[in-house]
Amino acid sequence: MTPAARISAAIEVLGDIETRRRPAADALKDWGLSHRFAGSKDRAAIASLVYDALRRKASAGWIMQDTSPRSVVLGMLRLQRGLDLQAIAALFTGERFAPEPLSAAERERLESARLDDAPAHVAGDFPDWIEPSLKRLFGDDTVPELQGLAARAPLDLRVNTLKVASREEAHDALPHLGAIEAPLSPLGLRIAPSEDGRGPAVQSEPEFIKGWIEIQDEGSQLAALLSAVKPGEQVVDLCAGGGGKTLALAALMDNHGQIYATDSDARRLAPIHDRLTRAGVRNVQVRTPRAKADAVTDLNGKIDCVLVDAPCTGVGTWRRNPDAKWRLRPGSLETRLKEQATVLDRAASLVRPGGRIVYITCSILPEENDDALIALMERKTGFSPVLVSEILQTAGLSHLEQSIRPTALGLQMTPLRTGTDGFYVAVLRRNP
Structure with missing residues (x-):
């Protein structure tokens, strides 16, 4: 397929997403099945074009004064991929499989594209209803922080x-993967995103x-390291899912001690x-729940560290899941x-006196982070937050202090400041 034909296909897929209100991955899969050539x-x-368009859906529509799939793709090519009017016009010729030529109005908008007077939710490409939450955390940095979440993410690897x-x-x-050492995690390797969005088959x-x-x-990786688990400890990974952090914890413990991995949904395990x-x-030890029965009741009050990789909105992963931002609703x-x-x-019932809860989300919304822990401490007495400086020092990660954003109870990572997804980490210690 020519580059112009790929753009036509991306516009078609975006139209399907909009009409049927479905995840981008589903629409792309169906398009591929019906276009086996x-x-x-x-x-x-085509997937890269679609996801880039979704990353910049609000700002692209703003500069084009139209939110149709065609206009969003045009705006994305200007804002996200940095193409000038001449380069875009060369793709929109109306010739074989290419999109129709640019109109005079489209040319004018592409030439005069500016976001200087755009509202924050447009310039930062996020749903307007979460702006108050974002400003609580980021203040005047809201737009640049959310623009960081609109960029492509690298492919990171953890060395086992x-x-x-x-x-x-x-x-x-x-060496053939072109990986470099990740800047913050002592176990990380990083592969930069390719121009066409394709990554190596790792x-x-x-x-x-x-x-x-x-x-x-x-x-x-850093969130797991910040748990500071040690060989010989008794640990529960309460929301283990597919086991990404469980594996990281086991390596930190050098296979000594015991980790109990469980999840409320057995299918995720x-x-x-x-x-x-x-x-x-x-x-x-994987503890699979049966008929929604608790699988770790026998461990109440015995655990040194309970890792809570909590269910959340996933706002911090929007670089990887840009369509998710436009499906987020207050009810979610x-x-x-x-x-x-x-x-x-x-988690509070599992941890022993003197033990700790390590609370992690991939969110940047204070309601899911500090607020959730404040509410826990109001419901359950006997828990105190561990200072961020102590969390970093205990984990041997004091170098993060220059990058992370401290919050009232924990720390926030973001693409803009740390080059990572938007992870939040806090530690609560149960009083002896």
Whole structure:
């Protein structure tokens, strides 16, 4: 397919997303099934165009004064990909499979494209109803912080120290991937996003199959490191899901001590077993709930560290899931807040006196972060927040102090400040 034909396809997919109000991944899959002539490179390029358009949906529509799929793609090419009028016009010719030529009005808007007087939710490309929440955290930095969440994300890898001696050894085994050492995580490798959005097939690499590396955002790696779990401890990963942080905790503990991995939804635990085997993990006991029954009742009051990777809106992952921002509704936030309260109450009953709760979200909304912990401490007495400086020092990550954004009870990572997804981490200690 020509570049112009790919743009036509992206406009078609965006129209399907808008009409049927469905996730972008579903629309792209259906398009590929009905256009089998498109090769893998074509499908990847079309997906990249679609996701870039969704990243800049509000600002692109603003400069074009129209929110149709065609206008959003035009605005995205100008704002996100930096194409000038001449380059865009060369793609919109109306010739074989190319979009129709630019109108005089479209040309004028592309030439005069400015966001100087755009409202914050347009310039930052986010739903307007969460602006008060964002300004609570970011203040005058709201627009640049959210623009960071509209950029493409790199592909980060975590080196598994249960299988390989050092990050350098793993890096040297993967020169063809073009990876560099991640700037903040001592276990991280980073692969920059490609121009067409295609990443390397890491999961087919021998080193991945042998368990040397795992795909994990650097922010998620840091969140696990900030738990500061030690060999010999008793740990519960209460929202383990597919096991990404469980694997990281096991490596930190060097397979000594015990991790109990569980989740309220047994289906989310399905991938964890194969991942544990591949990574060489031997100190994890997977507790699968039966008929919604609690799987860790016998551990109440006995646990040194309860990791709560809480269900949340996922606002901090918008770089990777740009269509999710436009599907977010106030009701979704309310649901997540109730789920967070439930899981935090459960964590409070598990932790022993002197033990700790490590609370993690991939959100930048204060309601899901500091507010959730304040509400817990109002419901449950005997818990105190650990100072951010102590969290960083205990984990051996004091160098993060220059990058993270401290909050009332924890710390916030963001693409703008840390180059990671938007992770929040806080630690509560149960009084002895």
